Each structure stands twice: as C-alpha cells, then as structure tokens.
Amino acid sequence: MMARHILVWIGLLTLAWLILEPSWSAWAAGVLAVTTGMALRLYAGRLRRIGLHPLRLPRFGLYFLAQSVSGGWDVSRRALTPALPLSPDLITHHLSLSSQSARVFVSNALSLLPGTIAADLRGHVLIVHVLVTGSDAEARVRTLEARVAHLFGAEGP
Numbered sequence: 001m002m003a004r005h006i007l008v009w010i011g012l013l014t015l016a017w018l019i020l021e022p023s024w025s026a027w028a029a030g031v032l033a034v035t036t037g038m039a040l041r042l043y044a045g046r047l048r049r050i051g052l053h054p055l056r057l058p059r060f061g062l063y064f065l066a067q068s069v070s071g072g073w074d075v076s077r078r079a080l081t082p083a084l085p086l087s088p089d090l091i092t093h094h095l096s097l098s099s100q101s102a103r104v105f106v107s108n109a110l111s112l113l114p115g116t117i118a119a120d121l122r123g124h125v126l127i128v129h130v131l132v133t134g135s136d137a138e139a140r141v142r143t144l145e146a147r148v149a150h151l152f153g154a155e156g157p
Contacts, residue, residue: 013037051099051152060151064109071114078131089133090119093126093141102152106145116140
C-alpha cells in the first residue's frame with residue numbers, strides 16, 4: 001500500500017514537471033524537483049503526526065534565521081571585544097506548551113541559537129544557560145515559545 005502510494009505521488013509530480021517543462025533538456029532539474037517534492041511529501045506526513053504544521057515552517061525558518069544571525073553577531077562581538085560583559089547564568093523558564101514534542105522542539109531550537117543552550121528539560125521546566133546575566137534572554141525564550149506554539153497550532157504563553 002505504501003509503495004503504491006509513493007509511486008502514485010512520483011507519477012503525479014513527474015506529470016506536473018513534464019507539463020511545466022515539456023522539453024527533456026532539463027531532465028536533471030526534473031529529477032531533482034520530483035525527488036525533492038516526494039521527500040517533502042513524506043516528511044510533511046511525519047511532521048503532521050507530531051502536531052507540527054508544515055506550511056508554517058517557512059515563517060518560523062525566517063524568524064530562526066534572523067535570531068541566528070543576531071545571536072551570532074552578539075556572540076562574535078563579545079568574543080572579540082573584551083570590554084563587553086560576559087557573565088554566564090542559568091535561568092528557569094516554565095513552558096506552557098502541552099505537547100511534549102513542542103517542548104522538545106523549543107529546547108532544541110534554543111540550543112541551536114548562538115548565546116543560549118537548553119541545559120535541562122524536565123516536564124514543563126526548561127533550564128537555559130545564557131551568556132549574560134540580566135539580558136533579555138527570558139523574553140527571547142518566551143518569544144521562541146510563542147513561535148513554536150504557532151508552529152504546532154497550540155496556544156502560546
């Protein structure tokens with residue numbers, strides 16, 4: 001059943017490609033497009049099973065990219081400018097997300113952002129290591145949690 005489902009989708013994607021690009025001169029791009037489309041189709045099904053809305057990923061991706069660049073800039077400035085404060089600290093944040101998948105997603109996303117790392121996640125309690133005490137880290141964690149809540153279709157903090 002699954003193999004037949006995959007073959008039907010490959011056929012549909014190939015047909016769509018041939019309609020859009022009828023010449024065989026771009027066959028390599030067609031193979032890439034069909035393969036990418038099929039991978040996204042299979043992956044989107046997995047994402048929906050954990051509650052994540054795949055169509056909301058691009059918006060979250062842009063937010064995450066902006067935060068990564070901003071955090072990377074801040075961390076590199078602190079590494080190259082000894083006068084800038086550096087006082088590591090642990091903050092405790094109580095996540096309001098009901099989905100375990102969403103809470104783990106917040107923890108993992110936070111660890112990928114420069115300047116923060118999720119040190120521990122136990123139930124709804126997230127311990128975050130930050131580079132600067134008293135920074136706006138708590139507000140950034142709340143914002144990230146709200147973005148992930150939207151991504152998972154849940155109520156945010």
